[in-house]
Amino acid sequence: MIRLICPFCGPRELREFEFHKTRAEPGSTPYAQVYERVNRLDDSVEHWQHVQGCRAWMLVRRNPSTGLVLETRILGGDHP
Amino acid sequence: MKGPSPRYSALALLRARFAGGGFWRPLWTGRRLQGAYDVVVVGAGGHGLATAFHLARDHGLKVAVLEKRLVGYGNVGRNTTIVRSNYLLPENHYFYEDSLRRWETLSKDLNYNVMYSPRGVADLLLSDGDMIDAARRGNAMRLAGIDCELMDRAALDRFCPELVASRDRRFPIVGALVQRRGGSVRHDAVAWGYARAATALGVDIIEDCDVTGVRTAAGIATGVETSRGYVQANRIVFATAGHTGVIGTMLDMTLPIETHLLQAMVTEPIKPLLNTVLVYVHPAHGETYVLQSDKGGLVMGGHLDGFPSYTRDGQWTRMEDVVQGAIALLPQVAGVKIVRQWAGTNDMTMDGSPIIDRLRYDNVFVNAGWCYGGFKTIPASGAACAQLVASGTAPDLIKAYKLSRFETGHLLDERGGGPFPVRL
Secondary structure, eight states: EEEEEETTEEEGGGGGGGEEEEOOTTTTOHHHHHHOOOOOSOOOOEEEOTTTTTOOEEEEETTTTTTTTEEEOOOOOOOO | OOOOOOOHOOOOOOHHHHHHHOOOSSSOOOOHHHHEEEEEEOOOOOHHHHHHHHHHHHHOEEEEEEOOSSSSGGGGGSSSOOOOOOSSHHHHHHHHHHHHHHHHHHHHTTSOOOBBBBBEEEEEEEEEHHHHHHHHHHHHHHHTOOOOOEEHHHHHHHHHHGGGGGGSSOOOEEEEETTTEEEEEOOHHHHHHHHHHHHHOOOEEOOOOOOEEEEEETTTTEEEETTTEEEEEEEEEETTTTOOHHHHTTTOOSSEEEEEEEEEEEEEEOOOOOOSEEEEEETTTTEEEEEOOSSSOEEEEEEEOOOOOOOOOHHHHHOOOOOOOOHHGGGGTTOOOOEEEEEEOOOEEESSSEEEEEEEEEEEEEEOOOTOOOGGGGGHHHHHHHHHHHHSSOOGGGGTTTTHHHHHOOOOTTTOOOOOOTOO
């Protein structure tokens, strides 16, 4: 994985982005949202921020075993 | 001629001289998987092998170690070989100190030279704030009876003269917190030494054996499903560094663990240059730690890659950070070439401290969450984890490493960074 596609700025180098955490399962407790992490070999849904760009928060779906980015979209609105 | 590896001694050398070929045996033999064991340990890395060794030696149990790939394929063969016990929190520094004491005698205990080299570990400090922080940590260590020295720049120059070249820099190093008994241990020898010693005690080490599930009955685990069939076990220990989160998912649990990559790299061999281990954390470069291996290569590592991954490849940007830091410290090595680079998967817990506890079932245990510091704790973790598994009660040294501490709020956040492993 060497770059991500920001929904606003388009494809940018990975070092512009910062990983925050994996998305908590919907309906999880506050404890789980702070401390627990979803660990699956082939699928990871994560919160990232374009810290050295437009600073948008994004939802990134990746395969952590291959490094393939499956989906990038803006976080907010009706997205959890 | 079959049989276990002979005990190493001067006499054995002499006998081998006259015994001809075949005197020396493989360190661990390819044993057959049996149907039932007292304890099945999953993962033949440092922690798994050390746990198995102590279960067999101290508690006399029948043990199998199941390994998906090869002995020492994971982080025990991928780390930067640094050992130290310079921690701030009492729960940590007593445990890590126990480990450092065990390193001092491990070669004798295993009858295998693990090349413990107490060359010192120097945490380099860059500001008055760093000095104050280090003094606090150093005082905490010394109150616990652990050696350390707070050095100013002049003392540091005497301790590590190679750093003189980095003197006139924009962000000069003002001092260091040095632990002289810290240093380096040959990492592969640790895996091989434990595997050999465990095999000699009758432990079955089974490579190429993938554990795919845990079978349960009446609320306790009864055995593991593997790629080589079902194995019955009274107790199960998971020592699967880097993949413990996935083990949690296999057991329908969500653990306070993220898997991150940590890179390391080594340069071409050069003549003896660096007599200690340097640890350098700087906002401009990230993190770099560097030492010189006995072969002469400079072994370097840095901070995590920054996001969950199982690829074991490593990002170019992080490699760049590490090299920049190394050149800032030792400008004289700027022309030396890097010959190998690799990465390992790390269990990053949400407070940076390990977890040695039961996992969901009363007879399933986990030895995990070693973050980027698991190598140095292998001897202590093996002994303590074996005691927990054999007796059912955690010894005092690991009482704090409970999984429930995240819920009860008894975190061991050495770094004070909160539940975000990537932040320095």
